[in-house]
Structure formats: C-alpha cells, structure tokens
Amino acid sequence: MNVLILGSGQLARMMALAGVPLGIEVRAVDVGTLKVVNPIDKKVMAIHLETAIEAADAISVEFEHIPEPLLEQVNRSGKLMPSVESIAAGADRVKEKALLDKLDIANCPYMIVDDAAKLEQAVEQLGEKLIIKASRDGYDGYGQWRLSSKEQLPEIKQALAELDLKKVPLVVEKMLSFEREVSLVGARGKNGQVALYPLVENLHHQGQLHTCVAPAPAITPELVTQAEQIFTALASELNYVGVLAVEFFQMGDSLLVNEIAPRVHNSGHWSMQGADTCQFENHLRAICELPLGSTQVLAPSVMLNVIGCDLPPKDMLSVPRTHLHGYMKTPRSKRKMGHINITGNDYADLGQAMQKLQKWLPKSYFPTLNSEAERLLQIK
Ligand code: ATP
Ligand code: MG
Numbered sequence: 001m002n003v004l005i006l007g008s009g010q011l012a013r014m015m016a017l018a019g020v021p022l023g024i025e026v027r028a029v030d031v032g033t034l035k036v037v038n039p040i041d042k043k044v045m046a047i048h049l050e051t052a053i054e055a056a057d058a059i060s061v062e063f064e065h066i067p068e069p070l071l072e073q074v075n076r077s078g079k080l081m082p083s084v085e086s087i088a089a090g091a092d093r094v095k096e097k098a099l100l101d102k103l104d105i106a107n108c109p110y111m112i113v114d115d116a117a118k119l120e121q122a123v124e125q126l127g128e129k130l131i132i133k134a135s136r137d138g139y140d141g142y143g144q145w146r147l148s149s150k151e152q153l154p155e156i157k158q159a160l161a162e163l164d165l166k167k168v169p170l171v172v173e174k175m176l177s178f179e180r181e182v183s184l185v186g187a188r189g190k191n192g193q194v195a196l197y198p199l200v201e202n203l204h205h206q207g208q209l210h211t212c213v214a215p216a217p218a219i220t221p222e223l224v225t226q227a228e229q230i231f232t233a234l235a236s237e238l239n240y241v242g243v244l245a246v247e248f249f250q251m252g253d254s255l256l257v258n259e260i261a262p263r264v265h266n267s268g269h270w271s272m273q274g275a276d277t278c279q280f281e282n283h284l285r286a287i288c289e290l291p292l293g294s295t296q297v298l299a300p301s302v303m304l305n306v307i308g309c310d311l312p313p314k315d316m317l318s319v320p321r322t323h324l325h326g327y328m329k330t331p332r333s334k335r336k337m338g339h340i341n342i343t344g345n346d347y348a349d350l351g352q353a354m355q356k357l358q359k360w361l362p363k364s365y366f367p368t369l370n371s372e373a374e375r376l377l378q379i380k
Pocket of ligand 2: 247
C-alpha cells in the first residue's frame with residue numbers, strides 16, 4: 001500500500017517508520033516546495049506531486065496548516081483522511097470553537113476579535129488575564145500573546161498592528177488556572193471502530209509541551225468518561241478517520257477542551273514504547289482500512305521532548321528502559337529535535353530514570369525535568 005502525507009517533518013517520518021513492517025510505503029509532501037520527499041531522510045523523490053496523489057491509496061496530513069490550494073488539490077482525489085472539515089477544525093480556532101459550541105462541549109470562555117479596538121471589550125467580558133491567540137497558523141505557543149493586566153493593552157495592540165484581523169481574527173480566551181493539562185489520543189476507522197489511548201498528563205513550559213506522563217496519574221472514572229464522550233462526539237460529528245488528539249484543561253472534576261489536533265500528536269509519542277500499537281501505526285491502519293491495533297498500555301511511560309538543542313549524547317542510553325528518537329533536524333530555538341521515551345514498572349521507576357538522565361540533559365533545555373522526577377517519585 002502507498003500513503004501520501006502532507007508535511008514532511010518528524011510526524012511523517014515516524015508514520016513512515018511505523019509503515020515499514022506492514023509494507024505500507026509512506027511518501028511525504030514538503031508543503032513549501034510541493035516536492036515529494038522520502039519522509040525518513042527528506043530526500044526529494046523522482047515523482048511529481050500529481051503522480052504521487054494518483055498512486056496513493058490514502059492521503060493524510062501531519063499538521064493542520066496546509067496551504068489551501070494544496071489541500072483542495074488533494075481533496076479532489078477523494079483519498080484525503082481525515083476530511084477537509086476535520087483539518088479545518090484544527091487549523092482555524094474560530095471553526096474549532098464553533099464546533100465545540102455546537103456539540104455543547106465545555107471549552108475556555110472566549111471572544112472572537114476582528115479589530116484591536118475591541119480588546120477593551122474582551123477585558124470587560126473575560127477579565128484582564130487573557131491569552132490572545134491568532135485563529136490560524138499558531139502552534140507550539142507561536143501566534144499567542146498573554147495579557148496579565150490592562151496596562152499591557154497598548155503594548156499588545158502594537159504587537160498586533162501588523163496583522164489583518166479581518167482576515168485572520170483573534171480568539172481571545174480567559175486565562176484559566178487549571179490543575180493540569182491532559183490529552184486523549186485515539187484512532188477512528190472508516191467503519192466507526194474507535195481505539196483510545198489512556199488520558200495522559202502534559203506539562204508545558206512557555207506554551208510548549210516538555211513532558212508527557214502516560215497514563216496520567218490519579219485519573220478518576222468520571223474524567224475518563226468525560227474525555228471519551230467528548231472524543232466520540234467530536235469524531236462522530238466529523239465522521240473522522242485517523243488519529244485525533246484532544247487537549248484538555250482539568251479543573252476540579254471537569255475537563256475543558258483547550259484544542260483539538262486532527263493528526264498524530266506529540267502527547268502520543270510515548271505509545272511507541274508504552275503501548276501495544278503506537279499512534280503512528282494506528283493512524284496508518286485507520287486510513288488504510290485495516291483493523292485498528294490494541295491501545296493497551298504495556299508500561300507506564302514518560303516522554304521528554306528535546307527542544308532547541310542538539311540530541312543528548314548516546315551514553316544516556318545506559319539508563320535502563322530509555323529510548324531516544326532523533327528527528328534529524330538542525331537545532332533552532334524552540335525547535336523540537338527529538339524525544340526520549342522511558343518506560344518503567346511504576347511512576348517511581350520513571351522518576352528514578354529521569355533523575356539519572358539529568359547528567360546528560362541540561363537544565364536550561366529541560367527546565368521541568370527535576371521537579372517532574374521528584375513528583376513522580378512521590379506517587380504510590
Ligand atoms: P501546541 O501546538 O503545543 O498544542 P498551540 O500553539 O496550539 O500549542 P495552545 O494549545 O492553544 O497553543 O496553547 C499552548 C499552551 O498555552 C497550552 O497547552 C496551555 O499550557 C497554555 N494555554 C493555552 N490557552 C490557555 C488558557 N486559556 N488559559 C491558560 N493557559 C492556556
Ligand atoms: Mg495545544
């Protein structure tokens with residue numbers, strides 16, 4: 001079988017690697033150059049985009065911000081999964097909010113702002129602690145501005161001055177103080193079969209995911225039910241095919257949706273070692289109409305993102321049950337370079353391994369490592 005992925009970053013690469021044993025060949029499209037590339041080594045392939053579209057059994061995306069003409073071209077093939085509507089719901093925060101509201105799914109209080117002059121009104125309505133998000137093209141905390149008091153409004157307005165808010169409005173959200181962030185990753189097949197991974201806990205630093213603990217500690221059955229109902233409602237409404245991720249804020253016993261990602265997700269990377277079938281294989285299975293694989297957890301896991309620095313020295317692999325996945329990229333500030341998966345018998349095991357890893361992982365790039373290790377050591 002042959003799968004074409006729009007986007008040629010690490011997610012396409014990990015899908016390609018997962019496809020190898022199944023005999024699924026994955027090609028990727030560099031959405032900047034529109035060249036077809038091998039997602040594993042990024043080498044340009046001797047095949048035109050049109051031919052690759054024609055040759056594909058299924059076409060999917062590794063990120064939601066795909067240039068519209070390309071998305072339309074691919075959509076005409078009838079092979080795109082998930083659907084254009086699903087991708088748009090992840091790419092455009094205005095559409096995402098409309099979808100959540102339509103389904104009555106709790107999300108952060110917000111206001112859509114298409115004119116910076118209306119920001120005062122947002123402060124009146126939502127309070128002065130706000131997070132202002134561009135409705136399109138934001139990821140990893142890019143395209144976001146934080147307001148902690150009214151006095152900062154002129155400064156923020158200046159930062160927003162170069163944006164065309166009529167074209168790309170802002171979604172202004174109330175800054176919530178939540179207990180923690182969790183997410184649910186799952187796959188849905190064409191026949192409606194659903195396979196869900198457990199809720200995982202995500203620790204962000206400066207708007208970017210740094211650490212993911214799977215399964216999330218101290219999850220009540222009520223939280224699981226809420227998360228699964230929300231996932232199912234979204235996936236059914238979108239007639240979704242593939243892996244879908246839903247990011248939540250936990251506030252007491254309730255989950256609020258932060259955002260959805262219509263693709264394999266960073267908070268699912270732990271599944272490469274920690275689950276029976278990893279998210280990348282399950283995405284391929286879903287879009288190729290194969291039976292979904294078991295999402296059973298094989299071991300509690302931690303995933304650490306390597307962000308903005310070179311990969312750690314391979315000596316770190318001397319820490320038992322530690323795996324390194326490099327993405328073959330050149331370091332740049334805030335760029336995801338790879339991740340480390342650790343498995344253990346329990347959370348304390350994971351905490352111990354993280355403490356041992358500190359030798360190779362500098363605090364400047366792994367600011368949450370130490371405190372996370374200590375926290376996991378405390379969990380019985
Ligand atoms: P990513 O690509 O990492 O998912 P993103 O750029 O799409 O990030 P969001 O998920 O909307 O952006 O926000 C990034 C992070 O900022 C969240 O995970 C959370 O830590 C914080 N954040 C976002 N919205 C709010 C909010 N309303 N209140 C408090 N914190 C928030
Ligand atoms: Mg997010």
